[in-house]
Amino acid sequence: MIHIPQAEFAARADNLRVLMREQDIQACLIYGDEYRKENLRYISNYWPLFERGAAIVPLVGEPIVIAAPEGEVLCEEMSAWPDIRLLPEFTCVTVPDEIEYPLAKYTSLREIWIGINKTIPLKRIGIVGMDAMPASLLNAIERSFEPMEILDSGDLLFQLRMTKTAHEVACLKEAARIADAGYQLMIEQVKPGMTELELASLALGECTQQGAEYMPFCVLTSGDRAKTIIGRPTRKVIQDGEMIMAAIAVQVEGYVATIGFPFVAGSMNEEQRAFIQILVEAEDRALSRLRAGVKQQEVVRAVKDYFAEKKVTAYDLYPPLHGCGLAEAESPYPDEHTEVLFQAGMTVNTDVSLFGHPHGSNRIEESLIVTDEGYESMSALVRKLSSNWKKTGEISVL
Structure with a gap:
């Protein structure tokens, strides 16, 4: 069974404590809700539905998970930690x-802090997800913490999430496998x-039939609508002869893989063919540079x-690669000036795209693992589509 084992959640908490000690933080509150789940799920496996949630990681002792009444049983089912507390401030978000x-x-938060304080004196509290929580909740937390110092500690979890373990990669590979199946069916039956x-x-x-926990999005547009970049499917x-611009994201155990590759309903014209060729070649150029240490x-x-060689820079709207994991797009998200090196174990998506071009708007998205030798694609379908295109100039899944 593909999942993140309890031992890995314990290791994550320990790794967070190392960073906390470096910054003289005695407890860290990690916020999450249905829409911004990544950090909370990383540390606790809990993903709230309708409500808010949090986990408190003290420097000494096991984490405490915070939920609200309707989600209590769900939290008990999902949580990697048995100590679950209910707070009224975490009820329905809408x-x-x-x-x-x-x-x-x-x-109450005050009761929780008093309990932690008995084990280790609290002076500095880190908050992860401060940017995602409502002002009223942040104010309530700050009042409960007084007179302790409150720090925005979102960077701690971004550091920990940057490279992936074997279990995380397994979740991403399964998500990519499922995404391939769904995307292939669209190509075959359009x-x-x-x-x-x-x-x-x-x-x-x-x-869904293949086992997706959730689909964060299905971007799908056709013809002139493709220039909307992230448009939803309509009636x-x-x-x-219309080009389809589609991208689907599949989530398994919280981890999200994405696939996107241009295809056409019916007959493809030569202008569309030349446009797709540019995207395929551009992704090849990107992959030729992708490896640890670069x-x-x-x-x-x-x-x-x-x-620039192909004179299409005017239709290039954003960088062609970003990280993937517990969010469809997460760090790293490099630009032309990023000095940071790729590391083995990073997982990334290509997002090689052109929008507003006279012959079409589209992208290629592919989930990848960075290795010392280069990369490993998690999408057998994108590799097959790219290979077949270079051989035949056709969109073929055979």
Whole structure:
């Protein structure tokens, strides 16, 4: 079974404590909710639904997980840590009303801090996810912490999440496998006359059947709509010869892999063929520079230099690569000036794209593992599509 074992969550907490000691932090609160789940899931495996959540990692003792009443049982099912507390400040994220839960057994942040303080005196508290939490919750936390010093410690989790373990890679590979299956079905069954929503439903259904925990998005547009960059599928009817711009993200045990590759409904014209050729070659240029020990800027420059050769720079809107893991897009997100080196164990997505070009708008997205020798693709489908394209100039999954 693909999952993150308890021992790995314990190691994550220990690794966080190392960084906390370096900054003289005695406890760290990691915030998360349904929409910004990454850091909370990393440290606790809990992913709230409707409500907010948090985990408190003290310098001494096991982490404490914070939930709200409706999600208590869900938290018990998911949490890597048994000590779960309910707080009224963490109830439903979408309404301003104060909701009454007569059976809830609430505690308070102040009670939690008093308990931790008995083990280790609290002077400095780090908060991860300060940018994602509402001001009212942040104010409540700050009042509860007084007179302790509050620090924005979001960088600590970004450091820890940058390189992946074998278990994390296994989750990403499974997500990529499922994404491949859904995307391949769209390529095989696309036809003029179907709507964008009908085409997207093929991927959504297949990925769910294959075991996706969740699909963070299914971007799908056709024809002139492709220039919207991240458009949602609509009831628009796909016409013969229209290029499809699609990208699907699949989540398994919290980890997200993404796939995207241009294809056409019906007959492809020569202008579309030339446009797709540019994207395929640009991704090849990027991959030729991707390996541990290389400056991240080199991958970005390889693509941008090629686009300049082809005189398409005006349609190049953002860097062609970013990290992937517990978020579809996470650090690193390098540009042409990034001096940081790639490290073995980093997981990244290519996102080689051109938008607004007269002959189309599209992207190639592929999830990859950085290795000492170069890279390992997690998408057998993108590798096959790219290889077949270079041999035949056709979009073929055979």
